[in-house]
Amino acid sequence: xxxxxxxxxxxxxxxxxxxxxxxxxxxxxxxxxxxxxxxxxxxxxxxxxxxxxxxxxxxxxxxxxxxxxxxxxxxxxxxxxxxxxxxxxxxxxxxxxxxxxxxxxxxxxxxxxxxxxxxxxxxxxxxxxxxxxxxxxxxxxxxxxxxxxxxxxxxxxxxxxxxxxxxxxxxxxxxxxxxxxxxxxxxxxxxxxxxxxxxxxxxxxxxxxxxxxxxxxxxxxxxxxxxxxxxxxxxxxxxxxxxxxxxxxxxxxxxxxxxxxxxxxxxxxxxxxxx
Amino acid sequence: xxxxxxxxxxxxxxxxxxxxxxxxxxxxxxxxxxxxxxxxxxxxxxxxxxxxxxxxxxxxxxxxxxxxxxxxxxxxxxxxxxxxxxxxxxxxxxxxxxxxxxxxxxxxxxxxxxxxxxxxxxxxxxxxxxxxxxxxxxxxxxxxxxxxxxxxxxxxxxxxxxxxxxxxxxxxxxxxxxxxxxxxxxxxxxxxxxxxxxxxxxxxxxxxxxxxxxxxxxxxxxxxxxxxxxxxxxxxxxxxxxxxxxxxxxxxxxxxxxxxxxxxxxxxxxxxxxxxxxxxxxxxxxxxxxxxxxxxxxxxxxxxxxxxxxxxxxxxxxxxxxxxxxxxxxxxxxxxxxxxxxxxxxxxxxxxxxxxxxxxxxxxxxxxxxxxxxxxxxxxxxxxxxxxxxxxxxxxxxxxxxxxxxxxxxxxxxxxxxxxxxxxxxxxxxxxxxxxxxxxxxx
Numbered sequence: 149x150x151x152x153x154x155x156x157x158x159x160x161x162x163x164x165x166x167x168x169x170x171x172x173x174x175x176x177x178x179x180x181x182x183x184x185x186x187x188x189x190x191x192x193x194x195x196x197x198x199x200x201x202x203x204x205x206x207x208x209x210x211x212x213x214x215x216x217x218x219x220x221x222x223x224x225x226x227x228x229x230x231x232x233x234x235x236x237x238x239x240x241x242x243x244x245x246x247x248x249x250x251x252x253x254x255x256x257x258x259x260x261x262x263x264x265x266x267x268x269x270x271x272x273x274x275x276x277x278x279x280x281x282x283x284x285x286x287x288x289x290x291x292x293x294x295x296x297x298x299x300x301x302x303x304x305x306x307x308x309x310x311x312x313x314x315x316x317x318x319x320x321x322x323x324x325x326x327x328x329x330x331x332x333x334x335x336x337x338x339x340x341x342x343x344x345x346x347x348x349x350x351x352x353x354x355x356x357x358x359x360x361x362x363x364x365x366x367x368x369x370x371x372x373x374x375x376x377x378x379x380x381x382x383x384x385x386x387x388x389x390x391x392x393x394x395x396x397x398x399x400x401x402x403x404x405x406x407x408x409x410x411x412x413x414x415x416x417x418x419x420x421x422x423x
Numbered sequence: 424x425x426x427x428x429x430x431x432x433x434x435x436x437x438x439x440x441x442x443x444x445x446x447x448x449x450x451x452x453x454x455x456x457x458x459x460x461x462x463x464x465x466x467x468x469x470x471x472x473x474x475x476x477x478x479x480x481x482x483x484x485x486x487x488x489x490x491x492x493x494x495x496x497x498x499x500x501x502x503x504x505x506x507x508x509x510x511x512x513x514x515x516x517x518x519x520x521x522x523x524x525x526x527x528x529x530x531x532x533x534x535x536x537x538x539x540x541x542x543x544x545x546x547x548x549x550x551x552x553x554x555x556x557x558x559x560x561x562x563x564x565x566x567x568x569x570x571x572x573x574x575x576x577x578x579x580x581x582x583x584x585x586x587x588x589x590x591x592x593x594x595x596x597x598x599x600x601x602x603x604x605x606x607x608x609x610x611x612x613x614x615x616x617x618x619x620x621x622x623x624x625x626x627x628x629x630x631x632x633x634x635x636x637x638x639x640x641x642x643x644x645x646x647x648x649x650x651x652x653x654x655x656x657x658x659x660x661x662x663x664x665x666x667x668x669x670x671x672x673x674x675x676x677x678x679x680x681x682x683x684x685x686x687x688x689x690x691x692x693x694x695x696x697x698x699x700x701x702x703x704x705x706x707x708x709x710x711x712x713x714x715x716x717x718x719x720x721x722x723x724x725x726x727x728x729x730x731x732x733x734x735x736x737x738x739x740x741x742x743x744x745x746x747x748x749x750x751x752x753x754x755x756x757x758x759x760x761x762x763x764x765x766x767x768x769x770x771x772x773x774x775x776x777x778x779x780x781x782x783x784x785x786x787x788x789x790x791x792x793x794x795x796x797x798x799x800x801x802x803x804x805x806x807x808x809x810x811x812x813x814x815x816x817x818x819x820x821x822x823x824x825x826x827x828x829x830x831x832x833x834x835x836x837x838x839x840x841x842x843x844x845x846x847x848x849x850x851x852x853x854x855x856x857x858x859x860x861x862x863x864x865x866x
Contacts, residue, residue, distance in 0.1 A: 155663035162658055166673045169733065173676060175699065176688045187697040236575050243568040256857070258583055260849050262794055262822055262842055266586030268593075268835065272516040273581065292582035295575070324567060353683040355797075372683060379687060387691060394684045405679035406672070413741055420784035 180391035201392035226348040237302035259296035342415035430543030441539030450555035466490035495521025511609035594839035652739025678737035686801035720817035
């Protein structure tokens, strides 16, 4: 009897928390199907459901272009970051050279510097190089910024792969690079997946860099900026359209997260232990 | 004169000449000399040095006629001389970049001298000449890590380090709304900004109040999510729950949804005037007037903590579930045999083990929340406004205050000072955290 009461309360709590988690999500999903325009009209339970907001998103805004920009930035960023991170981490893990230790600690310190003030400098750098208003140029900042933290993470992972395997390859006549490509990379699939997925997800919702380096001109902006601008006004008269746009982007990212959650969880755990 | 000295002196004047003439390493000597030609080439082509030496410029000024390097360094030191023409921040950024390239050349130069000495000495000692090719092969073997890392290092230097140097230097200038380039010049002011932060009461007060809330927020945010995550993990893990993965996959959703979207969603849900939550509570008759979720200082802080709980607990829950799954049940059985009660087992064995396994994660989360810009910016934008604070709202944390100071008030100098303070704080905490870990020791 006592067990049953216990079980009842445990389940009651679990269901309450599930509702606490689900209700806000349900509300935004329903809002996107709400016929009204504004926040005031999007009550918790709409009276009628419509696809009107999604249609408006494609007719009245440049959503497809923003989406294309964000998608290109993210894909490029995942690829470039993985290459840079893996090469750096491999060198740092496998070769002993002067400046390695201080370089690593320096990297770690760099990753802790808050970056708002760097914006003036980055803006000037982009202006000098003529990269302002090029969405893909953001990849340079994202991938360079990914190096400090992720190199630490991946170095920890590579240190776990026995060096005897590399040495056997060297004896068999493999060069440094072919050992890296044929031995190290295939053995680091989990951490590569983590880096690729996390670097792919990062730019979608980054707000600061695109607002600084891309003009508000509709053709060059990203999804994050486009969505934010819809509801940054006082009137909130595009709220349901924002909801539709947010759903369209949150659904694929959420699915991606859940598909790769094993790697992401491992990555976060490793990151916490390594620094 | 011995060969090592003549070689060194030659290379001091003309890079690589010692290696070329004394060491008979032609390719190496030419490469080093090419570096020198490049350095002087950039400087003279981008400036008017030829015209100056030809006597065509009687009144020589570095500002107008200097090359890339001399003008860059002049700009970094003076930050410009003519308002409206010299753009101080551009000069500063270009100066830092010129100085960085110059440092690289300096490195090559010093290496060139050291190598000239060594080459000369080797010739004296062994009377044999090493060819450039053999030397290159040996160098490649020895310096392989540097060759591979050089381009990556270059990228990090330009995109990550240069902006940080710039923002640190800004703290020592008067770069603010009254001195915005290009119309006005920025000047070096030494430690004035640091002194201002301490000596002007409204600044120091705002700093302390914002810092206090930042610390409170970071601790509340981290530990509320930690304990809720722990509680849910323990409940899901209890024997009577059959559909563990069902609950787990619901609870993971807030972690999976992009943070910015969740935060903007909550901002609208809690909107004081039009928000549906207020409307629903009114309709049900639970409240008689709308609750100012985001516009009253105290309520807004509570709202932020609750929203953070929603977003943050799944991460800890998943992590703790992982730790729980890896625990050895024999440990608890042994305690049970020794006569420990369930509560004792939990408090004395299970909880300490879980805490120990997740301590680094908690610390990382603490630092993340300390700089949790998104939460404040997207949810309340620091509001409600508080006139007794200098450009900060009641819910502003240090990082969002810095954002307002830079973007809304153009007070780059004071923001830079705050930035340095945050950096020191976070750096010390993280260093202390890392000191004992294997990651540092094994390096």
